[in-house]
Amino acid sequence: MKVIGLSEFGGPEVLRTFEVPEPRPEAEEVRLRVHAAGVNPVDAMVRSGQLEQMYQGLTPPFVPGMEVAGTVEEVGNDVDPRWGLVPGTRVVGFVDNAGSWGGYSEYLALPARSVAVAPSGTSAADTAGFLNNALTAQNVLDELRLPEGATLLVTGAAGSVGGYLVELGTAAGLHVVAVAAEEDADLLRSLGAHVFIPRGPEIGRRVREELGSPVDAVADAALLHEQIVPAVRDGGQIGILRFWDxxxxxxxxxxxxxxxxxxxxxAAIVRLRDLVEDGTVTLRAAMAFNADDAVAAHTRLEQGGLRERIVLEFEDEVWQPGSSGTTSLTWKP
Known part of the structure; x- marks a missing residue:
């Protein structure tokens, strides 16, 4: 089967097609035919070598990708039938990528617990760019454990993780303060932010002055680190998505x-799927590239400024919005 990966670390140009054996599902796993795979900043970290320690002792190709949309092709033993993961079901899946096993693949065998029936009424491309970022945001909120009414500051709030932090934080009853570029103010208010503050110099001080008091916690999706510390109250919290010492x-x-x-x-994956279906969480529109154009996709990712989600499509047949959880394939011209 085809995968998109790398045999050496570097810029987008190191990505290319490899052939590897097709996976078979073991007990408590399902085999997916991947229609689309999300492209995330962590994938660029894999490609560039920033996460090289994860690949010590492993044989290339190294395949990025932590989220996919696809259809179930085969179900291993001991998968709970109540989960609805039968062949032909369209699903969303989280991929704990390592070595030659990653989302940029035609087929994947994933733990059934990492997979849920896809939200109804969505396309494969839009669905593929959802789970990793939404689950990242939920993980931050769960670890901060803020009580209802607490003030949460979200940096990088218009980004792929930040937007979900705003929506999920608001849904949890938090007073959400969003920091992003000025042109994203309307977007963030539509996602539920109670206060918008433009990013820029001395942001920690400006947040405190704007609010008249410090915040209880920061979800630092923009990796501002020490720059945002002045905004936090004594004894408060900062959630960090990449290492900071x-x-x-x-x-x-x-x-x-x-x-x-x-x-x-x-449970968290299914809940996030349900929140998409009831409109609490919004899918970002996809900017789709053919999987063979992964170099162009990563080049666009590094240019930044995106509000769409980049995805790689692995075939010309992709499922389109529909009401059922069973795949309806439409030929894409």
């Missing part, structure tokens, strides 16, 4: 968070 002082707790810890949290 700074000490904010004043009793502020820094929580280093990794979404891979939730890779088989089926």
């Amino acid at each position: 700074g000490d904010p002082g004043r009793g502020i707790k820094v929580k280093h968070l990794n979404v891979r810890a939730r890779r088989t949290d089926r």
Whole structure:
């Protein structure tokens, strides 16, 4: 089967097609035919070598990708039939990628607990760019454990993780303060942000002055780190998505968070799917590239400024919006 991966670390140009054996599902796994795979900043970190330590001792190709949309082709033993993961069902899946096993693949065998029936009324491309970022946001909120009414500051709020932090935080009853570019103000208000503050110099001080008091916690999707510390109250919290060894002082707790810890949290995955269906969580429109154009997709990712989600499509047949959980394939011209 075809995968898109790399045999050496570097820029987008190192991505190319490889052939690897097709996977078979083991017990408690399902085999998926992948229609689309989300392209995320962590994939660029894999490609560039920033996560090289994860691949020590492993044989290339190294295949990025942590989220996919596809259809179930085969079900292993001991998969709970109540989950509805029967052949032909369209699904969304979280991929704990490692070595030659990643989302940029024609087929995947995933733990059934990492897979849920896809939201109804969505396309494969739009669905493929959803789960990793939404689960990352939910993981941050679960670790911060803020009470209803607490103030949460979200940096990088218009980004793929930040937008879900705004929506999920608002749904949890938090007072959400969003920091992003000025042109994203309307978007963030539509997602439920109570206060919008433009990004820029001395953002920590400006947040505190704008609100008249410090915030209880920061979800630092923009990786501002020490720049945002002045906005946090004594004894507050900062949720960090990439490593930072700074000490904010004043009793502020820094929580280093990794979404891979939730890779088989089926309850959370299903809940996020349900929140898409009821409109609490919004799917971003997809910017789709053919899988063979992965170099162009990663080049566009590195240019930044996106509000769409980049996805790789692995075939010309993709499922389109429909009301059932069973695949309806439409030929894409």
